Amino acid sequence: MAVVADAGTLYGLLAVGAGLATGLAGIGAGVGEQGIGAAVVGVVAEEPGFLGKGLFLMLLPETLIIFGLAVSLILMFAWTPFSGIVTP
Amino acid sequence: MLRPVKMSRVVVAGSKNVIAPVVEKLHELRLLHIVNYNGSQPSFEMGKPIGKAKEYSEDLIKLRSVTRYLDIKNKAPEKTYAESQILSEMDNLLNNVGADITATFERITAIEAEVKTKQDQAKALTPLAVLPLPLDAYYGYDSLATFVGTAASAVDADVARVSPVNEIYSGSAKNATFVAIFVPIEKAGDVSAVLSEHGFSEISVPKLEGSVDSAIATLEGGIKSLEGEKAPLQKKLADMKKQYEDLMLATDEYLSMQTQKTEAPLRFAETANAFVIDGWVPSDQFSRLKSELESAAGGKVDVQLIDDKEAEDLVEKGEDVPTKIDNPSLVKPYELVTRLFAIPEYKEFDPSLLIFIFFPIMFGMILGDIGYGVMSLLVLLMLKKKFRTDGWQQLINIVMIASVWSIIFGIFFGEIFGPLGLWGRIMGHLPEHELEAAKHAGLYFGEGVFGSLGRIGFWGIDIFPMDRLATNAVLLLIGTSIFIGVIHCSVGSIFGIMTELNYGEKKHAYFERLPVMLFQVFFAITLLGLVMGQMMMVYIGAIVIVVSIVMNVMGPEGAMGLAHVPSYVSNLISYLRLLAIGLASVGLAYAANQLAFYVIMPMLSGGATDSAEFSIPAIIVGILVLFAVHFINFLLGILSPFMHPLRLHYVEMFTKFYSAHGGGVEYSPFGHVRRFLKA
Numbered sequence: 001m002a003v004v005a006d007a008g009t010l011y012g013l014l015a016v017g018a019g020l021a022t023g024l025a026g027i028g029a030g031v032g033e034q035g036i037g038a039a040v041v042g043v044v045a046e047e048p049g050f051l052g053k054g055l056f057l058m059l060l061p062e063t064l065i066i067f068g069l070a071v072s073l074i075l076m077f078a079w080t081p082f083s084g085i086v087t088p
Numbered sequence: 089m090l091r092p093v094k095m096s097r098v099v100v101a102g103s104k105n106v107i108a109p110v111v112e113k114l115h116e117l118r119l120l121h122i123v124n125y126n127g128s129q130p131s132f133e134m135g136k137p138i139g140k141a142k143e144y145s146e147d148l149i150k151l152r153s154v155t156r157y158l159d160i161k162n163k164a165p166e167k168t169y170a171e172s173q174i175l176s177e178m179d180n181l182l183n184n185v186g187a188d189i190t191a192t193f194e195r196i197t198a199i200e201a202e203v204k205t206k207q208d209q210a211k212a213l214t215p216l217a218v219l220p221l222p223l224d225a226y227y228g229y230d231s232l233a234t235f236v237g238t239a240a241s242a243v244d245a246d247v248a249r250v251s252p253v254n255e256i257y258s259g260s261a262k263n264a265t266f267v268a269i270f271v272p273i274e275k276a277g278d279v280s281a282v283l284s285e286h287g288f289s290e291i292s293v294p295k296l297e298g299s300v301d302s303a304i305a306t307l308e309g310g311i312k313s314l315e316g317e318k319a320p321l322q323k324k325l326a327d328m329k330k331q332y333e334d335l336m337l338a339t340d341e342y343l344s345m346q347t348q349k350t351e352a353p354l355r356f357a358e359t360a361n362a363f364v365i366d367g368w369v370p371s372d373q374f375s376r377l378k379s380e381l382e383s384a385a386g387g388k389v390d391v392q393l394i395d396d397k398e399a400e401d402l403v404e405k406g407e408d409v410p411t412k413i414d415n416p417s418l419v420k421p422y423e424l425v426t427r428l429f430a431i432p433e434y435k436e437f438d439p440s441l442l443i444f445i446f447f448p449i450m451f452g453m454i455l456g457d458i459g460y461g462v463m464s465l466l467v468l469l470m471l472k473k474k475f476r477t478d479g480w481q482q483l484i485n486i487v488m489i490a491s492v493w494s495i496i497f498g499i500f501f502g503e504i505f506g507p508l509g510l511w512g513r514i515m516g517h518l519p520e521h522e523l524e525a526a527k528h529a530g531l532y533f534g535e536g537v538f539g540s541l542g543r544i545g546f547w548g549i550d551i552f553p554m555d556r557l558a559t560n561a562v563l564l565l566i567g568t569s570i571f572i573g574v575i576h577c578s579v580g581s582i583f584g585i586m587t588e589l590n591y592g593e594k595k596h597a598y599f600e601r602l603p604v605m606l607f608q609v610f611f612a613i614t615l616l617g618l619v620m621g622q623m624m625m626v627y628i629g630a631i632v633i634v635v636s637i638v639m640n641v642m643g644p645e646g647a648m649g650l651a652h653v654p655s656y657v658s659n660l661i662s663y664l665r666l667l668a669i670g671l672a673s674v675g676l677a678y679a680a681n682q683l684a685f686y687v688i689m690p691m692l693s694g695g696a697t698d699s700a701e702f703s704i705p706a707i708i709v710g711i712l713v714l715f716a717v718h719f720i721n722f723l724l725g726i727l728s729p730f731m732h733p734l735r736l737h738y739v740e741m742f743t744k745f746y747s748a749h750g751g752g753v754e755y756s757p758f759g760h761v762r763r764f765l766k767a
Contacts, residue, residue, distance in 0.1 A: 060739070
């Protein structure tokens, strides 16, 4: 098969993709957490006993970043669609 | 253990003559969870308090106000008192000691108010020092209006315009101009209007005599003598607190108990001559309750067990069966986690045991470091002595058990304060050529060894000690995380199925709970088949997944059930956090070690590469860096391995079986746990 792009470029693109996956997911999780965080700080100011539950609620959107991370890990370690073209 | 304790519904009926001994006995036994009588039966009335209920509650109010003055809060008891001792000291405590404390406290409050007034006066006087007038010149006029205050600009000309007759003094201090203006009283309105144009703001002058300086000196002298009076009073209160703290808390406990007993009949049903108490008791304690009550009342009481069918009817009508969760002492701390979520209903499962099994393993897998594990154990042992309340003790026990697991996982991962850390220095590592060979074969799982045992593994692959940052290890841990997720969720689903069956909801059990489990288990099998290249597993997995989705559609939610299918997959992916958060903390530890041992120490030693050649200052700076970064990592490393498994339990597992029917009512038997009082 003809070599379409060199291996280094493709691997670099994979790495960029992986970085975007985790990074953008992180932004998403952050956006989700900002509202919860503000609300939790408000509640804790009124009632300090709520801190534990509040911290827990803040973790809920963190699943998003785990999804991003999963995609990154797959891209970096387990995704080999270009193996035919990448390996010379 | 996994189920709440079996309860029985009882009715206690007796003659009103024996109500006092019966209440006394019930209070002592702490067995009966009383169901409050709601007054719905026409032939029964609500009960009335017995004995000296009013006096006890009055005393309690008196005592509580005194304890508030002394700022006494609930704490762990240092000594305990006999009831007779409380009775003999209570009168003195409430009246003489109480009056003394109240008087002292009120005097302190009065002093504080007076000091405040004097301070305010002194503050108002200070700026007047720039004006050449004695204080008695500012007040006491019948025909003159006085304006004293600050002005933004010069006021003389404008005041003279509206009131030709005037007397104006001015002086400036601290970037402000102070003016004192005296005008005939009939011009007051005009002058006031003019002044407001100049940004005038008035100061109220205290009615004192003499010069400003001497007045301030007098005020300050007064404040000093008041403070001098206050200090010994405060010390007196502190001494009294020390002396009476435990006695007061014990008296509070005694009075609370007495109020509880005297007011108990409010929860009973009564006729003219008899009373009836409804309640729940743990089934195995019924005979004890019966015999104890009958002997206490001399046979004038009837304790009846209501049979299960009739009890079922009462529950149908809306009575809650109290949930008594009961676990062995090792599992007890984990009830805290259950309670934080909700008390299970009587027919549901108590998941504390499951949390005890899974939570520490998850915590250990995330933290997985001998150094951090030992450190957190030491810190917790210190905290355990300091924080003695039940809640803290439970929390500390939870994290202690989890820390032990993190040490165990630390051995698997070969980490003492991160990879590249102390492990290699203590246990040694693989020789260079074996390392190269492993890397070449694509079987590199890390370079540590278990001392002379070398690396340990199975099927010819030496997995342990596993460097979590190695590619192979990451892939293996991804698989392990999902595998733990499948087990965790499946246990939850099995509990869900059994709970639904307990409630007699077969359709929910087999077409709502079961498909979730089938889907998740066979989804994992399909993935495993793909990884291992076993197409048979993939086909079987795919078929069962389709079947489970069809079952779901046939279930109570119908086609809407399809909306949940993506969440079955995301539930499993969520367990990747077990790997991910661990990686983050390993990464930081790795960076710290790399920075200290391979950057700072060689650089500061003038490019030395061997650890024997490092200079002393280089080693000191390196250790400081290590200490700082590892400390931060340790703090983060305790918080997130705690919160994330908690979330996995609450969101991924509990939702499969818990509280499908609403929260439960905790078993709280009538009685009181004695803390400051001797039994």
